[in-house]
Amino acid sequence: xxxxxxxxxxxxxxxxxxxxxxxxxxxxxxxxxxxxxxxxxxxxxxxxxxxxxxxxxxxxxxxxxxxxxxxxxxxxxxxxxxxxxxxxxxxxxxxxxxxxxxxxxxxxxxxxxxxxxxxxxxxxxxxxxxxxxxxxxxxxxxxxxxxxxxxxxxxxxxxxxxxxxxxxxxxxxxxxxxxxxxxxxxxxxxxxxxxxxxxxxxxxxxxxxxxxxxxxxxxxxxxxxxxxxxxxxxxxxxxxxxxxxxxxxxxxxxxxxxxxxxxxxxxxxxxxxxxxxxxxxxxxxxxxxxxxxxxxxxxxxxxxxxxxxxxxxxxxxxxxxxxxxxxxxxxxxxxxxxxxxxxxxxxxxxxxxxxxxxxxxxxxxxxxxxxxxxxxxxxxxxxxxxxxxxxxxxxxxxxxxxxxxxxxxxxxxxxxxxxxxxxxxxxxxxxxxxxxxxxxxxxxxxxxxxxxxxxxxxxxxxxxxxxxxxxxxxxxxxxxxxxxxxxxxxxxxxxxxxxxxxxxxxxxxxxxxxxxxxxxxxxxxxxxxxxxxxxxxxxxxxxxxxxxxxxxxxxxxxxxxxxxxxxxxxxxxxxxxxxxxxxxxxxxxxxxxxxxxxxxxxxxxxxxxxxxxxxxxxxxxxxxxxxxxxxxxxxxxxxxxxxxxxxxxxxxxxxxxxxxx
Amino acid sequence: xxxxxxxxxxxxxxxxxxxxxxxxxxxxxxxxxxxxxxxxxxxxxxxxxxxxxxxxxxxxxxxxxxxxxxxxxxxxxxxxxxxxxxxxxxxxxxxxxxxxxxxxxxxxxxxxxxxxxxxxxxxxxxxxxxxxxxxxxxxxxxxxxxxxxxxxxxxxxxxxxxxxxxxxxxxxxxxxxxxxxxxxxxxxxxxxxxxxxxxxxxxxxxxxxxxxxxxxxxxxxxxxxxxxxxxxxxxxxxxxxxxxxxxxxxxxxxxxxxxxxxxxxxxxxxxxxxxxxxxxxxxxxxxxxxxxxxxxxxxxxxxxxxxxxxxxxxxxxxxxx
Numbered sequence: 001x002x003x004x005x006x007x008x009x010x011x012x013x014x015x016x017x018x019x020x021x022x023x024x025x026x027x028x029x030x031x032x033x034x035x036x037x038x039x040x041x042x043x044x045x046x047x048x049x050x051x052x053x054x055x056x057x058x059x060x061x062x063x064x065x066x067x068x069x070x071x072x073x074x075x076x077x078x079x080x081x082x083x084x085x086x087x088x089x090x091x092x093x094x095x096x097x098x099x100x101x102x103x104x105x106x107x108x109x110x111x112x113x114x115x116x117x118x119x120x121x122x123x124x125x126x127x128x129x130x131x132x133x134x135x136x137x138x139x140x141x142x143x144x145x146x147x148x149x150x151x152x153x154x155x156x157x158x159x160x161x162x163x164x165x166x167x168x169x170x171x172x173x174x175x176x177x178x179x180x181x182x183x184x185x186x187x188x189x190x191x192x193x194x195x196x197x198x199x200x201x202x203x204x205x206x207x208x209x210x211x212x213x214x215x216x217x218x219x220x221x222x223x224x225x226x227x228x229x230x231x232x233x234x235x236x237x238x239x240x241x242x243x244x245x246x247x248x249x250x251x252x253x254x255x256x257x258x259x260x261x262x263x264x265x266x267x268x269x270x271x272x273x274x275x276x277x278x279x280x281x282x283x284x285x286x287x288x289x290x291x292x293x294x295x296x297x298x299x300x301x302x303x304x305x306x307x308x309x310x311x312x313x314x315x316x317x318x319x320x321x322x323x324x325x326x327x328x329x330x331x332x333x334x335x336x337x338x339x340x341x342x343x344x345x346x347x348x349x350x351x352x353x354x355x356x357x358x359x360x361x362x363x364x365x366x367x368x369x370x371x372x373x374x375x376x377x378x379x380x381x382x383x384x385x386x387x388x389x390x391x392x393x394x395x396x397x398x399x400x401x402x403x404x405x406x407x408x409x410x411x412x413x414x415x416x417x418x419x420x421x422x423x424x425x426x427x428x429x430x431x432x433x434x435x436x437x438x439x440x441x442x443x444x445x446x447x448x449x450x451x452x453x454x455x456x457x458x459x460x461x462x463x464x465x466x467x468x469x470x471x472x473x474x475x476x477x478x479x480x481x482x483x484x485x486x487x488x489x490x491x492x493x494x495x496x497x498x499x500x501x502x503x504x505x506x507x508x509x510x511x512x513x514x515x516x517x518x519x520x521x522x523x524x525x526x527x528x529x530x531x532x533x534x535x536x537x538x539x540x541x542x543x544x545x546x547x548x549x550x551x552x553x554x555x556x557x558x559x560x561x562x563x564x565x566x567x568x569x570x571x572x573x574x575x576x577x578x579x580x581x582x583x584x585x586x587x588x589x590x591x592x593x594x595x596x597x598x599x600x601x602x603x604x605x606x607x608x609x610x611x612x613x614x615x616x617x618x619x620x621x622x623x624x625x626x627x628x629x630x631x632x633x634x635x636x637x638x639x640x641x642x643x644x645x646x647x648x649x650x651x652x653x654x655x656x657x658x659x660x661x
Numbered sequence: 662x663x664x665x666x667x668x669x670x671x672x673x674x675x676x677x678x679x680x681x682x683x684x685x686x687x688x689x690x691x692x693x694x695x696x697x698x699x700x701x702x703x704x705x706x707x708x709x710x711x712x713x714x715x716x717x718x719x720x721x722x723x724x725x726x727x728x729x730x731x732x733x734x735x736x737x738x739x740x741x742x743x744x745x746x747x748x749x750x751x752x753x754x755x756x757x758x759x760x761x762x763x764x765x766x767x768x769x770x771x772x773x774x775x776x777x778x779x780x781x782x783x784x785x786x787x788x789x790x791x792x793x794x795x796x797x798x799x800x801x802x803x804x805x806x807x808x809x810x811x812x813x814x815x816x817x818x819x820x821x822x823x824x825x826x827x828x829x830x831x832x833x834x835x836x837x838x839x840x841x842x843x844x845x846x847x848x849x850x851x852x853x854x855x856x857x858x859x860x861x862x863x864x865x866x867x868x869x870x871x872x873x874x875x876x877x878x879x880x881x882x883x884x885x886x887x888x889x890x891x892x893x894x895x896x897x898x899x900x901x902x903x904x905x906x907x908x909x910x911x912x913x914x915x916x917x918x919x920x921x922x923x924x925x926x927x928x929x930x931x932x933x934x935x936x937x938x939x940x941x942x943x944x945x946x947x948x949x950x951x952x953x954x955x956x957x958x959x960x961x962x963x964x965x966x967x968x969x970x971x972x973x974x975x976x977x978x979x980x981x982x
Contacts, residue, residue, distance in 0.1 A: 589749035594964035639879040
């Protein structure tokens with residue numbers, strides 16, 4: 001018979017204000033297996049833990065129930081306490097009286113009743129606990145970074161700097177991401193390319209970093225320290241080894257009328273192309289959909305002009321399989337599609353463009369060589385209207401509920417740069433609020449208003465339409481308390497941003513949780529902001545939530561430091577709560593191996609001996625070093641042969657019984 | 662039937678097989694009992710006709726572990742159960758010789774009884790007509806009016822076997838197998854609950870459904886395993902007893918080939934196949950059409966995982982149906 005101690009924590013007033021903690025302790029004393037019960041203000045404090053250790057010795061306890069906060073908060077703490085008191089650390093059960101009781105209830109009587117049930121449940125489970133010993137697993141000293149934008153680049157550089165191998169997988173033909181498309185960066189107005197491209201070169205030349213460009217992660221298996229990823233290297237039809245990046249092929253390509261993605265479709269590119277001059281790797285890719293050779297079988301001009309015979313029309317997708325200790329998600333963002341915002345005229349009126357398109361218009365390497373010219377007639381506009389919060393901070397289903405965070409600042413930047421180049425131009429900005437927290441950010445915005453005379457109008461835009469060759473912007477001026485119709489030559493929509501469309505499938509592949517907007521969730525919003533709740537998965541950049549370049553770079557460094565912390569370890573202490581099958585019950589049907597995400601289950605055909613049984617059977621065996629204790633096999637097993645240590649079927653049933661009693 | 666007998670005798674004679682798993686005429690003239698015929702014992706009492714409804718595949722779990730090779734006669738629907746059992750490593754295929762045989766649907770004697778015929782002494786099959794001899798005189802019925810429930814919606818064609826014996830062409834009845842499930846879905850939760858309470862409370866826990874089910878092939882069923890904590894529970898009160906069938910339906914979900922044996926053997930006439938068909942319908946809707954036992958390779962949708970799988974929120978979206 002176990003001798004259980006129950007320790008009820010007040011958590012200051014967090015629990016004690018809603019739960020009668022003394023009553024819970026008293027109720028515990030009535031449970032048959034309970035030898036000692038008490039309550040205390042802060043069980044996790046030094047004195048609280050001493051109290052537990054003393055009680056274990058004094059009352060000769062075999063296990064302890066801590067009725068406190070969520071096990072995610074302090075289970076490890078109390079396991080250490082138990083160990084220090086001479087108990088097996090797995091003879092600890094936590095009854096969650098805070099997150100699952102006091103914080104969600106108001107009525108003290110009812111909350112106390114529930115708290116007693118939760119305590120009883122933990123006692124019922126603990127009576128069936130067995131001491132467990134944790135094993136160890138190794139760590140592959142190599143990291144995978146998914147996404148080659150500024151977030152992925154910085155993370156990879158920082159990890160490589162610590163001496164570990166890093167692979168970057170980028171789905172586009174070049175690394176660089178969105179930052180490569182930007183003109184200048186706020187609030188210092190240094191040129192994005194000038195600060196990004198040296199980093200891209202650093203990545204390319206770093207012997208610790210391998211870039212898999214034009215590639216996608218197809219499959220991930222394993223667990224923290226021991227992931228295996230399958231990477232699809234899409235056929236680019238150009239041999240990366242042979243190509244010198246001379247560009248002869250792109251000059252000669254006769255298929256010239258394909259929308260240039262890098263310039264947001266504002267100009268055209270050839271079917272074989274290098275996305276931009278500083279691309280890394282500087283190897284062209286053939287857009288097979290528009291390539292004449294692929295469409296008709298005739299042409300092959302690029303192969304003819306290539307001095308190094310690098311063009312390979314018969315290239316096929318190849319696969320790379322590599323082992324990793326840690327995976328960093330840096331999948332970034334895209335501006336939302338504006339199809340559902342018909343009233344703003346985007347797509348119908350040529351002179352209504354998005355801010356990323358404006359970014360390309362202002363860029364010296366862009367389609368207009370940095371001159372602001374309207375897409376409709378190539379003329380210089382006299383008046384530009386910027387509209388903020390397009391698709392952000394809305395409540396309807398077409399809008400995002402969140403603030404995209406970067407738009408206030410880049411709109412101020414656009415306004416300043418425009419006025420700087422063209423002081424005679426008129427610039428209006430429609431805004432809901434101007435949000436400029438950040439070092440030198442508000443000063444920057446004030447410069448737009450005060451030095452550059454940008455006309456900020458507080459109000460939203462309801463309609464944009466064309467009249468007499470002008471773009472008419474109908475909106476409200478809330479400070480002036482009137483409706484306005486502004487006559488503009490060019491309208492720039494500060495479009496909301498959303499996670500990249502691949503984020504959801506990558507999240508599923510990594511079993512990393514996401515929020516309803518498809519941003520990756522962090523392990524703790526404040527204390528573990530760069531880690532996913534899934535061990536070994538780290539978050540970098542906008543995939544976790546909207547952020548600007550400086551924030552992205554800081555987070556990238558933080559994620560790298562967490563990865564380095566993991567890769568620096570030689571062994572990881574495993575989780576002893578692993579599965580095991582009972583050969584007397586197992587049928588070898590194979591379903592558990594089917595659902596095991598870690599490949600931890602195999603089958604043997606061996607003699608089984610038991611009461612009245614002696615025969616050769618096929619049954620499941622679990623590799624405990626690989627098992628992560630997810631429990632998928634135990635719920636799949638139709639005969640109840642598979643069980644999870646620390647969470648056995650009997651323990652779970654005992655908990656249910658305790659609740660129903 | 663003669664072609665089957667000839668084939669068996671041929672295979673006995675050339676030493677391909679040692680035993681045959683087939684049907685034998687039982688106590689009543691319409692009783693057909695699964696039986697293992699041996700080379701030595703011959704085919705005395707062997708029958709194959711409209712009354713051989715039993716799915717023989719499950720017997721192979723034990724038979725295939727014995728010495729020598731066993732020939733099994735599989736109706737089209739049984740070939741699926743066979744494949745599923747092979748997929749679950751329950752049958753030692755090297756000891757089995759499979760022969761697919763034609764089927765025109767099987768007669769449910771219970772349906773005759775429900776028509777008011779009692780004291781049946783003999784049933785003679787003549788084409789599509791059955792002559793039922795009872796203590797109170799002869800009656801004639803159409804075969805298609807008294808087919809087993811499982812045969813009414815059967816669209817299965819035989820999967821590949823070692824040997825196939827073809828039958829004459831035959832037009833199958835065309836009942837939508839999900840029609841009743843849809844009727845149940847259309848009910849309010851209260852009505853549905855009442856329906857199942859009424860049906861399931863007829864259960865006498867004879868375990869016939871479990872014992873006949875090819876998916877319930879476990880060495881030790883959770884209901885027999887004291888350690889599972891379920892065995893005793895299901896006996897404690899009437900409601901928990903009802904849960905027996907629901908737990909069973911969950912256990913066979915994704916593996917049930919819809920062979921319909923559970924309902925056929927239920928002495929209380931509980932439409933147990935509806936529980937399984939509900940699962941099959943859900944699986945088809947959520948993961949795309951899936952037929953368990955279609956081959957011996959594929960992982961069932963419930964034990965495989967793809968990025969396209971529906972999210973758990975589907976439960977809320979669909980409501981309590």
